[in-house]
Amino acid sequence: MGVTAILFWILSSLALLSAIMIVVSKNPVHSVLWLILVFFAISGHYLLLNAQFLAIVNIIVYAGAIMVLFLYVLMLIDLKKIVDPQRSLWIKLVGVATGCCLLLVLIAALSKADQTTALTQTIGGNIGLVENLGKILFSEYLVPFEISSILFLSAMVGAVVIGKK
Amino acid sequence: MPSLENIANFIHNWLYTTFNATVALLLEFTIVAILVIGLFSVLGLVLIFMERKVSAYMQVRLGPNRVGPKGIFQTVADTLKLMVKEGMTPNNADKFLFNLAPFIVMTAAMLILAPLAFAKNFQIWDINIGVLFVTAISSVSVIGILMAGWASNNKYSLLGAMRSGAQIVSYELSAGLSIITIVVLSESLKISTIIESQANGWWIFKGHIPAIIAFVIFIIAVTAETNRAPFDLAEAESELTAGFHTEYSGMKFALFFLAEYVNIFIVCVIGATLFLGGWMPLHFGTNTTFNEMMDYIPSSLWLFGKTFFLIFVIMWFRWTFPRLRIDQLLNLEWKYLLPISMINLLLATAMAILGWHF
Amino acid sequence: MNALIVTAVLGVMMMFSSIVLKRNSAIRMLAIVGLLFTFIANVLDSSGVHFFSINIKGMMHFDQFAYFFISISIFCTFIFFLLSAKEMERIGVNYSEYFALIFFILCGIILVASFTSLLILFLGIEIISIPLYILTGSDKKNLKSNEASLKYFLLGAFSTGIMLMGIALFYGSTGSFSVENSVVIAATTSPMLLIGILLLLFSMSFKVSAAPFHFWAPDVYDGAPTVFTSFMATIVKAAAFIAFIRLFSLAFTPLQDRWQLIVAVIIALTLFVGNITAVFQQSVKRMLAYSSIAQSGFMLMALLAFNTFSVEGILLYIVAYSISTMGIFSVLVKMKDSSLEEFNGFAKHQPVLAVALTVFLLSLAGIPLTAGFLSKFYMLKAVMHSGNFLWLIIFAVLMAAVSVYYYFRIIQVMFFKESDSNTIIVSTSFKWLLSALAIIIIVLGVYPQLLLQFLV
């Protein structure tokens, strides 16, 4: 097992553990913090794939910006007032069963995929470097890039409609 | 000429000739570790002392003058005092988050030190996305602040943290945009390349008006990002006691305090690196005599000189401008700095495409 | 491409309209005129007059079907504006923003009608969804509207996540975002691709509120302001269908035998759940929500069989369903609440409207001589042509019979119940418009070629 593989397993188990903690924690603020840890683990994965830009963006936008937004939202609502609705055990079991089904299907499919041999692209793959990504983004994928500005505009309008009195 | 580069080279070569590769690597790690810790303690002490003395002289007083000659050991004494103080955790605080918050803030501050170049070829970690890395890690420290405010379960803390969060994230935008202006001009995110691109003149001179505008905006934005006066309404003593770290005491408080000063140091180093040429000496065109004279000054002195000049400017602000209200603060960023820096960036880009800069 | 840019620019214009224009009627006029202009731009585009020359790098493809569908949705939005734009004033103060969001939604609709790359599909779906979350929650004082918005947002985000996972798996196995048969054929054996298709199928079923994924629909349709429900349940839903069908007909036909049965089961479930639950509803709004689920069962049949019947059928279905549902909603908006009692003796007070409503309801139920009947007929015929799934056809007919019950219940209370003296006030132009729509439904029911001739 090489260093990459060891790192991969460490990061994966960190990500999975924190993801489970997000769901399990009683306090939503704790969940947010576990989520940040997940993002860092995912960023580590991106780095293993040599996708630097994604790794950094993941930290800036998700771990930085969106988590701040989440924390603000949590501070907007009165956490004390919210009584955790008592879901019946049956519902919980069904939820777990469904999740496990999806997991099973995904594992079954992915284990047969031929991509398993190419574990990570640490060597050779350099499309994730910032300048290469820029070249692709502003030429090949220019149309989706421009269209995404409409998405941002509608989000801005939404923020004003919802947030402003 | 004993420059930092030569010393580092010497140590490196000596290590690798004396020991085998792995041991040498480990030893190097240890040396770097000791250096970083040393830098930290020295930085904290020096900056706090400097702050006190600068404020004192601005207000025509003497400042600390009892402990040691001219009071230079005052901060050492203070640090020792903070070390042996009791670190309390309030009863109704969220214990875990309360203790984690200073950790995060401090860790973020110390991680940013890694890609900074302190002298010619003297850098812990020269990564190809250096500037981006700095932006990324600095965007995380706000989480620590919000966490501290929320976990304390104190109204002052929470209010301070909310204000601080809003302020930091807002000013991050224009700070980022002015950083990108320099990235556009030097076409690299790597700190060493950015510095080398200024060999024939610093960006603030070469970059025409866009670089100057970017520099001004950068200084304003980082002053706000480090919660310094006149943007210190997150910890406005007269209204919010101490803002998000009201409940902190002892070492945990010291960590927040230290992180604040380390952050000031870091942003000033970045400002010096991006706009003022980092460790590059001041060069004037083809005036070789002058240039060689300047080269004679060690590169580390150049960087620290520029950095401490910027730190002094930021401290100067504190005693010059009155504190802003939160609405003025957000207006300044959203209505003025953000659009200006955005248009400024486009201007710089157009200029760079046309090749108008030197 | 014309229409896409025009709608985007119009969206921006509508954003600023409330700052420039002070009167709501002026804003409304601007929106209507803008929509007319968009329609013209789109028609010109389809006949070869392109306003802009943009290299779209093969990420979108505007074929005749796409142009036609875009025209239909612009036309339906136009009708929607004429019928209910005035009612939006009552929801909140952000009158112009609602129009802006609707224009952005139209942008998304144009994207999903013409994508050939999964990136564009994703962007389109998101551009449709995000304004919808906001419109659903636009009645900020109303707790139900807030709840619906949050529910819609959470479930919508979840389904988008599943969709992204599907796209990722698709990309992982084919190495391309391009929605083409050849791409899929090259990777048919990959199990990752199959899972990707499955996840895409599920997330798209969510977006069109097909049965096991329909739970959000009744609550959201019920909670949202009625005006926006009528937009969501018709035009937006039709766009989701077009995206669904486009995705599967362009790319996944080589693997048809793998997913066809799942689709058939989804259709059967959708028909069953929609129709049976609709029977028990007391609120007309909620009943229409379930009926819209039931109708999606029929529309999904186009997915089972790709042939000329299904292509013509789905367009006819969209027109018939959208116009009828919008017509009913436009009356419902004007009522005090949406209970069935509100319709008591409606025929006495508003005979014209009552007749028009009857035509709409008959069309939804699929009674001959209306467009609704023909469209259902086309869909069933399409499935018949594909050869399999006879059981589904029988089941669908059975369920259509069930649907007659709850649609006729409204007709019955309108004509045969005593009124409680509550009348609604409508303008003459509204009556004219509604009658015209009823006539369109009947004309299309008799002579569908009037519409379908444009498809050639």
Added chain:
Amino acid sequence: MIHLLQIDISKAVNEVENAGSYLPIAIQLLLVVGLIGLMLLASHKLGPKRNTSDKLEGFACGIESHGDARKPMAIKYFLVAVLFVLFDVEVIFFYPYALSFKQLGWDGFWAVMMFVGFFLCGFIYIIKKGALQWED
């Protein structure tokens, strides 16, 4: 040229050519966490521990604190955070552009201008609507 750690890592960890360049930061992270932990531990050991309930109460300048501090905050902060997320994404898009604008030339510039133009529209809209106005 020596970057104290950089150069040797790729020798020591040959297998991870590119990802290996992040090892220094990982080590620095461990180091920093260890150092801070040590500092906290030291002060914990050195400092006195005399806990009284009065002392551990929330600080409210000497007066008794009323109610829970975690009260709902003004929605203004939320608006700022939402807009920050949107604009932050825009700023992020500039990084790849800043590194490749030379090759992209004017085409790329106009593309970015269009993107920024849309954003500026949104920006003006926000200002005009007073979404960032602190006082209503």
